[in-house]
Amino acid sequence: MMSNVGDDGMLVRVQCCHVRYYRPEDLIALFGNFQAVKIERYVRTCERGCSRGFHVDFSLPSAAERQAIRVRKLKEIKLIKRPIWRDE
């Protein structure tokens, strides 16, 4: 489960045309504690139509590597109200 992944400082590495890192706890905040093997269902390429292949894995960077990595942190979760109308 994803809750086990974050225990030791593991990061989620998403690679398409560039590499991005996410904290497992941020993905859990968004999607709940899902099965880590299904990670590719929950993350996306940088933008629609990104032509590069899409690869997700888990990375445990050393302390020195961690200094150089910019992790994309979840700032907030905004709920959007979308009306669905029905004529009666």
Ligand SMILES: [Zn+2]
């Ligand atoms: Zn891309």
